[in-house]
Amino acid sequence: MLILYNPPSNARRKPVLPMSLLALGALLEGRYDYQIVDGNLEPDPEAALDRAIRETGARVLGVTVMPGPQLSHAVPLCRRIKARHPGLTIVWGGYFPTQHYEVCLRAEFVDYVVRGHGEVTFVALLDALHDGTNPSTIPGLAYRHPESGEIVTTGMPPIPHPDRLPDYPYQRVEMARYVRPTFLGRRTLPHHSSYGCPFFCNFCAVVNMVNGRWFAQSAERTASVASRLVEEWGVDAVEFYDNNFFVHEARTAEFAERIRSLGIAWWGEGRIDTLWKYSDCTWELMRDSGLRMVFLGAESGSDETLQRMNKGKSASTEKTLAIAEKMRRYGIVPEFSFVLGNPPDPEADVRQTLDFIRTVKRVNPDAEIIFYMYTPVPLAGELYEQAKVSGFRFPETLDEWISPEWQEFAQRRSAHMPWLDDPLRRQVHDFERVLNAYYPTITDARLRRRWRWLLRAVSAWRYHLRWYRHPWELQVLQRLIAYQRPETAGF
Ligand code: B12
Structure with a gap:
């Protein structure tokens, strides 16, 4: 028996469907007995988790950890849970442990880190724990060596193809509690139809996770999930949390065509240069199928900075303005995110980008602007190298990570960047x-x-x-x- 736990992410907002745990659960069905506990739904998450462990006699606890609020909850909680249940094997997975597995494993209460998209690795680890075999050959693991105590990793695992993975076992969670009102509709649920992103922007954590790979569910399957959400939970809107939903124009067009009759609104994340290449016919299909808003990384008002960010040759500020104008014509709102304060000259960077944002607003007053301050990810590239030269270093313990200043960092508000x-x-x-x-x-x-x-x-x-x-x-x-x-x- 095992428990999958989602630490609370933000008390103020309605909980988001924990798709990471559903993705793991999908491969556990029929193999291992498991229960999902979502801290977001519990008045006292620790008591609920403790109860679940006791009642089920769970031997393994899998925890999904994003930086920010989830991490600051997970650290003291796992420490106490381990003290109370010393025989429990605690496995962490998700974006934070993938990138910072060494820091995680320096904490005695984390036994294993599963890196990357972890459904296959996790099942293999459970099998090894169950059979008492050595997990050291399973790709995608990090752990303390049983003899030397040294932290070792077996590297990143192959990315499972989402079209070959089973559907989420929705029956394992209280779906009704995740239906949220959003800008898109009164009843919104999410889906994640692809893994990865084929680009290598050097400020983005996704690169560490997938190294430029992108695999997607077919348009048909993605549309059938949307239909199911409509039929079973009466949604009028779907948010696609894919890192890059729009990589393949043909897939997008077919998907839009297939869901047109559903009458829902939808949202996704994409790239400006990719969407710029889409034909008018696809834009019309997207509009008619209910696409309301697209989150786009505009990142900077400087072409030079775009290149230093490794946004790719076809990214440019000119295209940002052009897409803003095009989307105004189609009545689809662009949600442009910007990464400000990049080294080595953050002042000039900020000045130029703020000016550019004014131009974007002139072209399309409905465009949403999302501000992030540059926060390094441990990724080879000019930006991270410059950050290190300026004196930046990541925390070396989980307790330091959950200090107020690093919490700010994790939420990209970068309170203590040496160059700012x-x-x-x-x-x-x-x-x-x-x-x-x-x-x-x-x-x-x-x-x-x-x-x-x-x-x-x-x-x-x-x-x-x-x-x-x-x-x-x-x-x-x-x-x-x-x-x-x-x-x-x-x-
Ligand atoms: C939904 C989401 C949220 C939800 C919460 C989700 C939840 N669990 O409750 C909300 C909106 C609350 C949220 C908040 C934040 N988020 Co968020 N979020 C996402 C998003 C869009 C989708 C996650 C998802 O469901 N993916 C689908 C599932 C199937 O994939 P997955 O989660 O990666 O899980 C797989 C693996 O990671 C692994 N895995 C995950 N957990 C576990 C656990 C175990 C035991 C194992 C074995 C494996 C494993 O296996 C899974 C299956 O393949 C991702 C981007 C993305 N597209 O992934 C960003 C993302 C994870 N978020 C991110 C960030 C930074 C945040 C914030 C911390 C900061 C911010 N300002 O945005 C905030 C926190 C602030 C707050 N107020 O809570 C970053 C993380 C970057 C990084 N440096 O680590 C991401 C990658 C966005 C990005 N492109 O930068 N987020």
């Missing part, structure tokens, strides 16, 4: 506040028309005069109406 000055950070925050007031996000459905009008009226002089400093009146106003920034609502 406080005034620069403040400048970005001030600009963000003024921009969000002058162009209030359309993703916050609670925001009434008169509030939008008021925010815009009060901020207009600042936006036009480019006077962003100390926007205290906007801070008060945004707090008063509980304005929700788009990046807090998304990822």
